[in-house]
Amino acid sequence: METIKLKSPIDGSIYAERPVASDQAVNAAVERAKAAQVGWAQISVAERSNYMLKMLEALVAMSDEIVPELAWQMGRPTRYGGEFGGVRERVAYMVEIAEKALAPVMASNPKDGFRRYVKKDPLGVVMVIAPWNYPYLTAVNTIVPALIAGSSVILKHAAQTLLVGERFAKAFEAAGLPKHVFQNLVLNHGQTERLLASGKIDHVNFTGSVAGGRAIEKAAAGTFMTLGLELGGKxxxxxxxxxxxxxxxxxxxxxxxxxxxxxxxxxxxxxxxxxxxxxxxxxxxxxxxxxxxxxxxxxxxxxxxxxxxxxxxxxxxxxxxxxxxxxxxxxxxxxxxxxxxxxxxxxxxxxxxxxxxxxxxxxxxxxxxxxxxxxxxxxxxxxxxxxxYGLxxxxxxxxxxxxxxxxxxxxxxxxxxxxxxxxxPALVWTGVKDTGKGAALSALGYDNLTRPKSFHLREVV
Missing domain, CATH: 3.40.309.10 (Aldehyde Dehydrogenase; Chain A, domain 2)
Known part of the structure; x- marks a missing residue:
């Protein structure tokens, strides 16, 4: 059985090891995500947002365990604590603006006898490929607004921070999130590329290297999924x-x-x-x-x-x-x-x-x-x-x-x-040149995680 091994930078020991999901398990997870998303999108933005706040509360409650765990995984000194100041700020802000940011946009020139507006529909199944350097902060940038917008989320976290995905899963479970709306998967590179090429993912957000971003674009070619890529910087x-x-x-x-x-x-x-x-x-x-x-x-x-x-x-x-x-x-x-x-x-x-x-x-x-x-x-x-680069x-x-x-x-x-x-979080996070494309956080981040749908409704009397 193939496994992912997490080698700690502290002493070179294997700090964690997890089996790679089978191809059958990956396919089943995607189908579950797709089915769960339908019901998830039917509940209100306020209800979805409330789940995010409960998740945040559960995640912060684990901080005494998470802080040393992060040190073992990627080397950050425990004296600085976790990333929860920024996580709180970002989650709270995206919840605060959600209803306004996701509200239908009425046509700017009203016409008698017509109701005309643009609705912001969820994309469907969103995949988040998160990095190890700020494993909680970078992940919430997409996980939280994607879920609030009504999509389901599949998280593939970096091998160097393998346990972070499990922490998110535990926090969402503690929050009572409906089953399969959020799923954490342990995948190798080949599986990730095949999943992106399958046409079953509607949006992928990747934070990592320029080479990694090019591999993501290549894997997604022809699927017409939308992409968010935060790549290199100088x-x-x-x-x-x-x-x-x-x-x-x-x-x-x-x-x-x-x-x-x-x-x-x-x-x-x-x-x-x-x-x-x-x-x-x-x-x-x-x-x-x-x-x-x-x-x-x-x-x-x-x-x-x-x-x-x-x-x-x-x-x-x-x-x-x-x-x-x-x-x-x-x-x-x-x-x-x-x-x-x-x-x-x-x-x-x-x-x-x-x-x-x-x-x-x-x-x-x-x-x-x-x-x-x-x-x-x-x-x-x-x-x-x-x-x-240009971040x-x-x-x-x-x-x-x-x-x-x-x-x-x-x-x-x-x-x-x-x-x-x-x-x-009130300002859009984006880059130019080889730093990538897309937009995270702020109201524009919600636009990046939704699909516009026009309604042109005419009354006939």
């Missing part, structure tokens, strides 16, 4: 002369290294105006040196291991290449186990970098950041746009109008000013 920051530097330093260090840099919208490259460059770099280096790398179960650890050793080795390769090409490394922290083949990796800050280096062009997804000096806005904007960009200044004007010219899905690495 998110930039631009620090202007009028920025509050202590605030910018603290937030940009956290934005680069929180979760060991394994954040979709983490800061991976920083452009600093020449007038404040030296002061910014000095502060950034000092702040970075405060990190404590170690076992994520230890209360004093502020930076745990990366989820897999190969991810850490990729960062080591990026650093080595940058140094060969003339970059300067400023941290060079000595950490136990920080050797090739280990997931434990110290944070690094590089200067004297340029866009001929992989670390400034290719997604790192780890605790390394390059800082470049720029002369003006034009140079900063050109460098920010010199990337195949978020942050601008650090005291002038909100100036930030908005720069943001208009940056090729990105979200523009931040004086903050970074945050997802506001």
């Amino acid at each position: 998110d930039p920051a631009y620090v202007l002369p009028d920025a509050k530097l202590d605030h910018a330093v603290a937030n940009l260090v956290d934005g680069a290294f929180y979760n060991s840099g394994q954040c979709c919208c983490g800061i991976e490259r920083v452009y600093v105006h020449e007038k404040v460059y030296d002061e910014f770099v000095e502060g950034y280096i000092a702040e970075t040196k405060n990190y404590v790398v170690g076992n994520p179960l230890d209360a004093g650890t502020t930076l745990g291991p990366m989820a897999q050793a190969r991810f850490a080795d990729f960062i080591r390769e990026q650093k080595a290449e940058a140094l060969r090409k003339g970059a300067t490394a400023h941290i060079n922290m000595k950490v136990d186990k920080d050797v090739a083949g280990s997931p434990y990796l110290a944070p690094e800050v590089l200067t004297d970098v340029d866009h001929q280096m992989s670390v400034m062009r290719e997604e790192s997804f780890g605790p390394i950041v390059g800082i470049m000096k720029v002369r003006n806005d034009e140079e900063a904007i050109a460098l920010m746009n010199d990337s195949p 978020t960009a942050s601008i650090w200044t005291g002038d909100i109008d100036h930030a908005a004007a720069i943001g208009d010219r940056v090729e990105t899905g979200t523009v931040f000013m004086n903050r970074c690495d945050y997802l506001d």
Whole structure:
């Protein structure tokens, strides 16, 4: 029997192992989802929303077990708790706006004798392929609004966070969700591709690599299902002369290294105006040196291991290449186990970098950041746009109008000013270029998870 093994980054042990569902079980699950969705769509939005709030309550009640479980699965230090602050915020907001966002849209030009409106119908069966880096936060972005909109959901979680899907299933069971409206499946890549190609899935949301997104599109080709793809990122920051530097330093260090840099919208490259460059770099280096790398179960650890050793080795390769090409490394922290083949990796800050280096062009997804000096806005904007990705960009200044004007010219899905690495559920989460397509959260997220259906009703007297 084929199984999925979850290797813990803490000590390399097999933390969990689960059998892969048989093809017959997968087919049966999809048929159950399709049948359950019909009845689920008939109940009110308010009732469906209430189930989500009960699920949230049940999930949060497990937090004492989930927090160390996450550390064992993907390495995040327990001192930071789970992801439930963000999970609460997103679930609560999507519930709050649900009835208005899903209400029929009346025709803008009323006509006597006619009732004309567009109804937002559920898509049917929605599949969520969730990542390991923020396994609860990323999953709820689609699971909750898809269910509130009246679809049924099949979750396939990442192998690295195998137990998260089971936690969701337990929470929905505790909430009393009707059977088979939500199902968690353990699948291998081949099964996932075959399921997407089967035509039985109406929408898939995938968060992961660009290569993974291309595989999803290829598998779904010809089925006409809708897609939501959140893929790679190489998110930039631009620090202007009028920025509050202590605030910018603290937030940009956290934005680069929180979760060991394994954040979709983490800061991976920083452009600093020449007038404040030296002061910014000095502060950034000092702040970075405060990190404590170690076992994520230890209360004093502020930076745990990366989820897999190969991810850490990729960062080591990026650093080595940058140094060969003339970059300067400023941290060079000595950490136990920080050797090739280990997931434990110290944070690094590089200067004297340029866009001929992989670390400034290719997604790192780890605790390394390059800082470049720029002369003006034009140079900063050109460098920010010199990337195949476009998820978020942050601008650090005291002038909100100036930030908005720069943001208009940056090729990105979200523009931040004086903050970074945050997802506001009232604002749509989307990207451009190789970062993918689709929309999550906000009212637009509901539009992405529904199908418009026009009603043109005429009275004849």
